[in-house]
Amino acid sequence: MSTLTKCSIAHKALSVGTHRFDFKIGDRFFEAFEGSEIHRGKADVQVVLNKQSNLLTLDFRIEGEVCVTCDRCLEEFMMPVGYTGTLAVRYSETEQESDGEVMWIGPSETEIDLSQYIYESICLSLPYQRVHPVGSDGKSGCDPDMLARFNIVSEEEFDRLTGNEQTETLQDKLKTKKSTNEK
Numbered sequence: 001m002s003t004l005t006k007c008s009i010a011h012k013a014l015s016v017g018t019h020r021f022d023f024k025i026g027d028r029f030f031e032a033f034e035g036s037e038i039h040r041g042k043a044d045v046q047v048v049l050n051k052q053s054n055l056l057t058l059d060f061r062i063e064g065e066v067c068v069t070c071d072r073c074l075e076e077f078m079m080p081v082g083y084t085g086t087l088a089v090r091y092s093e094t095e096q097e098s099d100g101e102v103m104w105i106g107p108s109e110t111e112i113d114l115s116q117y118i119y120e121s122i123c124l125s126l127p128y129q130r131v132h133p134v135g136s137d138g139k140s141g142c143d144p145d146m147l148a149r150f151n152i153v154s155e156e157e158f159d160r161l162t163g164n165e166q167t168e169t170l171q172d173k174l175k176t177k178k179s180t181n182e183k
């Protein structure tokens with residue numbers, strides 16, 4: 001299955017009610033964003049759209065992995081990403097600023113382009129500190145040669161240097177996000 005560069009939904013013809021859409025995004029999708037910190041990646045995007053007469057509610061579920069640079073050894077690695085969130089799409093005659101929760105579209109627009117929202121949601125779901133995960137043997141997944149080259153001695157040392165002793169994990173972040181959404 002080929003991957004998309006753009007994710008959009010032609011909402012005009014949809015009947016009132018719930019509709020499900022699935023998108024597969026890959027490298028080409030991320031390449032479309034200039035200056036992106038994510039150069040490569042792939043993800044499955046599931047959208048459940050609920051159409052009402054003057055409002056669309058879109059529930060997103062994104063799962064995949066993206067290529068990022070390890071903060072510790074500077075090698076690239078694939079980091080799992082997961083995101084769940086809701087976006088409301090409203091109509092307006094005048095131009096309005098869209099944010100992460102509400103997207104405004106003109107009444108005559110026939111398609112909603114969700115690419116920017118999906119891209120930003122993936123970026124948001126990335127942890128602040130990106131470091132190779134620890135392997136099943138309990139050893140750091142970092143490239144030992146690279147670490148030696150950069151003279152970084154231990155994980156503790158690294159945490160001290162970056163002033164980030166307690167790294168918020170992706171899982172924690174998702175939990176926080178989820179509980180906010182459920183309110």
Ligand SMILES: [Zn+2]
Nearest residue numbers: 070073132142
């Ligand atoms: Zn590393």
